[in-house]
Amino acid sequence: MDIEVIGRIRPSARGEGHHSLNISGNHRITSNDGQSFSFQPLFRQDATNYDVYAKVLEPLLDLFLAGFNVSLLLFGETESGKSYTMAGDSLNKAGIVPLAIDGCFNRLLDLQDKPREEGGLRDGHRRGKDDVELKMSMYEIYNEIIKDLLNENQQRGSLPIKETAQLGPHLPGLNQIQIFNAAEATNYFRQGWGRRTDVVTDFGPALGYSAAVFQLELSMVTGGSPLPNRSILQVVRLPGAEKLAEDPTKLRMREGPSLNKSLTAFSQLVTELANTRHADRVINYTDSKLTHLMMDALGANAKTRVLCHLPPHCDQYRLSVMLRSCAQLSQVKNFPILNDHLAQGLVCQMRARILSLQEQLGYEEGHGRALQLHEMRDELKKLTTDNLQLRDKNERLYQKVEQLQSKLNQMAGSRTDLSSKLIFSEEEKLQVSKALVDLQIENNRIQEDYEAANFELKNKVLTLENELMEVTLQKDKVARDLRNTHDRLRTSEKDHKELADEYIILKTNYLALTKEHDREKARNEELGMELLNLVNATSHGRPVQGELTAEIDRLRHVVSRLSTHKPQDSYLGVEEDRQQMEKNLFGERERMEEDRRRMKAQYEEDQEKLEGKLKKLRRELQEAQAQAREAQRKAGETAAKLIMAEGKQRQLEIEHSKAQQQFKDLNSEYRTRLIRYVQDIGEYIDTSAGTAPPNQQQLKDMRRYIDAMIADTKQAYKAREEQLSQAAKMYKKQAKQMANKHEQLLVAYSQLREQVLAGGRSLEIDLGLSDVDLQLSDGERELHAAQTVELNRLRRALQDARAEAERAAARPRNVTIQEPQGKGPTDWSSVRKQLREFALNTQQELETDNARMKTKVSVLESQLSEAQDYIDKHLVRYKQEIVRLRKLLGQEPGTRQGSAGPYLDSADPEYYPRRRGHNRANTSS
Numbered sequence: 001m002d003i004e005v006i007g008r009i010r011p012s013a014r015g016e017g018h019h020s021l022n023i024s025g026n027h028r029i030t031s032n033d034g035q036s037f038s039f040q041p042l043f044r045q046d047a048t049n050y051d052v053y054a055k056v057l058e059p060l061l062d063l064f065l066a067g068f069n070v071s072l073l074l075f076g077e078t079e080s081g082k083s084y085t086m087a088g089d090s091l092n093k094a095g096i097v098p099l100a101i102d103g104c105f106n107r108l109l110d111l112q113d114k115p116r117e118e119g120g121l122r123d124g125h126r127r128g129k130d131d132v133e134l135k136m137s138m139y140e141i142y143n144e145i146i147k148d149l150l151n152e153n154q155q156r157g158s159l160p161i162k163e164t165a166q167l168g169p170h171l172p173g174l175n176q177i178q179i180f181n182a183a184e185a186t187n188y189f190r191q192g193w194g195r196r197t198d199v200v201t202d203f204g205p206a207l208g209y210s211a212a213v214f215q216l217e218l219s220m221v222t223g224g225s226p227l228p229n230r231s232i233l234q235v236v237r238l239p240g241a242e243k244l245a246e247d248p249t250k251l252r253m254r255e256g257p258s259l260n261k262s263l264t265a266f267s268q269l270v271t272e273l274a275n276t277r278h279a280d281r282v283i284n285y286t287d288s289k290l291t292h293l294m295m296d297a298l299g300a301n302a303k304t305r306v307l308c309h310l311p312p313h314c315d316q317y318r319l320s321v322m323l324r325s326c327a328q329l330s331q332v333k334n335f336p337i338l339n340d341h342l343a344q345g346l347v348c349q350m351r352a353r354i355l356s357l358q359e360q361l362g363y364e365e366g367h368g369r370a371l372q373l374h375e376m377r378d379e380l381k382k383l384t385t386d387n388l389q390l391r392d393k394n395e396r397l398y399q400k401v402e403q404l405q406s407k408l409n410q411m412a413g414s415r416t417d418l419s420s421k422l423i424f425s426e427e428e429k430l431q432v433s434k435a436l437v438d439l440q441i442e443n444n445r446i447q448e449d450y451e452a453a454n455f456e457l458k459n460k461v462l463t464l465e466n467e468l469m470e471v472t473l474q475k476d477k478v479a480r481d482l483r484n485t486h487d488r489l490r491t492s493e494k495d496h497k498e499l500a501d502e503y504i505i506l507k508t509n510y511l512a513l514t515k516e517h518d519r520e521k522a523r524n525e526e527l528g529m530e531l532l533n534l535v536n537a538t539s540h541g542r543p544v545q546g547e548l549t550a551e552i553d554r555l556r557h558v559v560s561r562l563s564t565h566k567p568q569d570s571y572l573g574v575e576e577d578r579q580q581m582e583k584n585l586f587g588e589r590e591r592m593e594e595d596r597r598r599m600k601a602q603y604e605e606d607q608e609k610l611e612g613k614l615k616k617l618r619r620e621l622q623e624a625q626a627q628a629r630e631a632q633r634k635a636g637e638t639a640a641k642l643i644m645a646e647g648k649q650r651q652l653e654i655e656h657s658k659a660q661q662q663f664k665d666l667n668s669e670y671r672t673r674l675i676r677y678v679q680d681i682g683e684y685i686d687t688s689a690g691t692a693p694p695n696q697q698q699l700k701d702m703r704r705y706i707d708a709m710i711a712d713t714k715q716a717y718k719a720r721e722e723q724l725s726q727a728a729k730m731y732k733k734q735a736k737q738m739a740n741k742h743e744q745l746l747v748a749y750s751q752l753r754e755q756v757l758a759g760g761r762s763l764e765i766d767l768g769l770s771d772v773d774l775q776l777s778d779g780e781r782e783l784h785a786a787q788t789v790e791l792n793r794l795r796r797a798l799q800d801a802r803a804e805a806e807r808a809a810a811r812p813r814n815v816t817i818q819e820p821q822g823k824g825p826t827d828w829s830s831v832r833k834q835l836r837e838f839a840l841n842t843q844q845e846l847e848t849d850n851a852r853m854k855t856k857v858s859v860l861e862s863q864l865s866e867a868q869d870y871i872d873k874h875l876v877r878y879k880q881e882i883v884r885l886r887k888l889l890g891q892e893p894g895t896r897q898g899s900a901g902p903y904l905d906s907a908d909p910e911y912y913p914r915r916r917g918h919n920r921a922n923t924s925s
């Protein structure tokens, strides 16, 4: 029964696009070189694990339960989906093994005629006529080490393989767990799957090289059989098949003898089995542990299917190799038999006979010896073939050597170019860095100017606003005074009016009184006259004339008193009052008038003054506004400049990174070339091995070439060291500049302090920190000193390195390649080894030096930036102190005094540290 080969194409991953496989007639895949194979069937990209299980593994399950050995081999390149098929990627997308476990238990329960709800099989449980025992085991073969995946405490080292008559080749130490239900078995499987060796080695992930085997062993008594049938189900995930496309000898040399042994032995076994299909063949299975343990599955007692996994996009050569392997697999003939007690007895007897025969042949001296013998035989075979191939190659290689020589000359030339390019790019990089630093300084300066101007203007505007406010307040006060004066004037005018009214009333009264008086006077006179007439008339007739006369006189007197004195007196009194009142009234009025005039004059004067002041203020405001506009314009210009500078800086940064990239590229190119040189030389020596040793001329050529190569390498590194020393010098210069700035500021600060002290105000005011406190602390001095020491040390190291390089150049070549003593390939390999060691050592030394220098430069850079940060921080402190002192001295913050320097115009502590990058954060803290 031939092995059946089934295909499965993995779905394209994101970005892979549609598959590029050439499929014809639904089953056949053909590679570009015409190799083709027809899979039966071929699962396309939309097939699920269940589809695969249902078509491929489920039919095998029936055979397994019937007592046949069955195997499913998962074959394919790394990343082609073998693991996905076997284990799935989550519970929802279970792999074929969990599906098979389920299927197996379902079938067993059906066979036992047992209700499913009861759970699963029970140990020793008999129902009907069947007695079932199901055991599972799992192991991994990686680098010829067998690891029990169901034993988490397995000691280091491999499980041994033992071959007995009863069990054939098997693993006696392997954990075989009896399982009773699907969930438990699936759980064991998942645990075991997770214990696979999942490390990444120099040659890639270990999973790509390992084989994982899942095994179910069923013992079931059926029918009237006295002994149980014993069958095995195996699902084997084979190592990544892409290595089959490589030359096995080269592969063995590159990756060691055991890493790919499973795969190469599997491939050889398949080839051998495919080529000898008759049943009486004698095949060696012991080339690898995998093939040894798969004895039954390949060409023996098992129904085997191979599921070949194909990625949607595959290298055509590798595809062709895969298709060829599939074709060979499909030609392997197996002989599955029902493993009842009779067959088992027969097989056991046969195996026992073979073992005894092997013993008779001395096989018992150790299976290892047989393996060794076999390996040696193989090795011999390979060596013979290799020898033939090498002879054949030798001819071609001699021709190639000449080509190689000319190529080497070319390469030497191009390497010099490369070195000069490297130096040029380093120079460029340094120039760019310098430009970048200059730009950054310029940028900082512009920003500082801008901030200073802005701050000055803001101060000016604030002062003007204050003044304006004061003037407005004054104006308000004057207006209030004016209003008061107006009120008072109005009150006095009102008083005046009232007085005038009173005066008029009084005058009217006076006039009325005068008139009354005149009238009274006239009546009195009339009365007097009448009385006189009466007297005159009566004096002629009466004797009591004397009494009457007296009476008449008295009357006359009264009348005359009335008519003359009395009215005159009252009149005089009123007149006086009037005059007095008038006098009072007019005096008051005049005084008030006088007051009013005075106040008016004062008001007008104040008004005039205020207007003058207002005009002045307006003028100043206009000027300030013009200045502000000018400053804004300048700020705009500065901002534009800043943006331009930033753009330039960014461009420079890009150029810088480009240069760095170029530098890296050149470095790696250089390294690649170096390695290629060494490889070329190695190959050259390899190909020369086994033939006649090279003549003296060839040896000399080679030495000259190596000398030139080493000289070049040293020159390049020397140039690099020089550049580094230049960079170190530049950093030192910057540090010096910073220290100078620090000193300048210290001088300015102490001058201001002295000014304050000279002003005799030191007692009233707090002078703040002493200039001694602001000097560099011991720590900072240490930092500075450490930098100097480090720089000197670096300089010394550089000188030493230079001297060493010169010494090395002067002294006779220390590359001593010992001339081959004998003529065999071993001498050549020693030469090659020396050469490799020397190249490796030189490269390592140079790289270590380079790394050391780089580290030191970065340490220096960080020290420098620390010093710069410190100085920045001090600048802010100085500035604050100086501004405070200036204020105390009554100087405007905008005016520059003495040598206080350009940094001291702003009182804003944020002002100076406004720098780009890390400095900003540090100083602002």
Ligand SMILES: Nc1ncnc2c1ncn2[C@@H]1O[C@H](COP(=O)(O)OP(=O)(O)OP(=O)(O)O)[C@@H](O)[C@H]1O
Pocket (backbone or CB within 6 Å): 010, 011, 047, 076, 077, 078, 079, 080, 081, 082, 083, 084, 085, 089, 207, 208, 240, 309
């Ligand atoms: N049929 C599939 N459907 C969906 N994804 C798949 C399928 N087959 C493979 N994959 C995915 O492709 C990737 C590679 O598959 P997988 O790891 O199974 O390959 P492999 O051949 O076992 O590789 P390795 O040898 O490295 O273990 C995984 O991310 C897997 O999820």
